[in-house]
Amino acid sequence: MSFPPLQTPGPICGFPAATDTVTPRQPRGQERVITGNRQASWAFADAYAAEDEALLWARDRAREAGLRSVSPSTGAALRMLAATVDAKAVAEIGTGTGVSGIHLLHGMRPDGVLTTVDPEPEHQQFARQAFRFCGFASNRARFIPGRALDVLPRLADSGYDLVFCDGDRLELLEYLAESLRLLRPGGLVVFEGVFANGRTVDSGPQPTEVIRIRELLRAVRESQELVTSLLPVGDGLLCAVKR
Template structure:
């Protein structure tokens, strides 16, 4: 993740070794659905409140479902020292699965951070896969390289590029990548997505982190600039005929789409 992401989440950062012990501050209950048959009556308010509580507990359970090992925890600690925010454990696990399911040999990551998301991606990629990761902060990339070395990843499997992603992405080959992961400055999300689609081969996967943006995106009353940009990014992906999208409620929201 680029330096533009520093400090953009609510509150202070917990130690990476502190397990998730509480639900997010704002977990919204699903909107009531019209019953499809007499056997599915509308939910009462008490039932909706219970669902909201259950969703919070389920989120916490899902985030810890795949425990992170010491290599990942040390990378999280380094991220905290550098002031960058890594993907949450549930998002990382989803990235590993996406990379493995697509046998992603060529992956682009926009926002290196301290290497937490890169480790998750590499663990899902085949042993001959190459991760190209972009960040404006050289110090972040040094931390990521340390994490990759601790993981035992061969140097030839990672390509770190220092610079602005909007300058680097146009230099990459069209249609040559199996997966593109975006986790950088919110202000450039729409532009990153447009360039990512160009890079993907048919069947390739786009993944965008922070797609629910602290649970604000789902609230139409939230109209601050960052929330509006993330909401607009989701709309662009959903309405793009080239993409088949879905929203995964892991971490802070993971927007995924397959290139048709």
């Protein structure tokens, strides 16, 4: 199967016309407008993903620290994806206060270990507490403070079933390269926040971080090593399976 060439003239599928944008395949007919009903459906998806007290506590700590957490529906998707690949070893870029980690651990095997990396050790302390509130044994999570691109090269080749990326958007392509090295065949890499609150498909001038997201979308779509899907949950979840 061949992919259509990248194009620069005119917006297609809602993506802006620019040399640094991604041009998805053009669908048949006109693109559907995001209506109030569809927005209500997204809200329903978040409400459907019930969260316990530990998750709500972790969300409160994230709010207090000015951090963005994955939405409940995104968390539920992460939980399902971890279960789908029967994950025993997961690497997470961006611990935050533990919201995404709780969902990943719930989806992993009972003996699975989450390796989570964050440049802010104080955030990881909140995550430790949240994991403990959930009843996870201390050996279920390995916390590594530090910049992701300094830590990831020290992790084992082909040693992970899933890599979840929710870190610095300026480093997305580097995360992709490291993820391909870390994943076993059949493993899954997941990027959160690829809609960037709608800016990814906005035709106006965008900051560098949005340009990097567009470059990531293009690189993942064109990779012969990956089978990919862009899930419209939360702020966009880009998922790809390593062949």
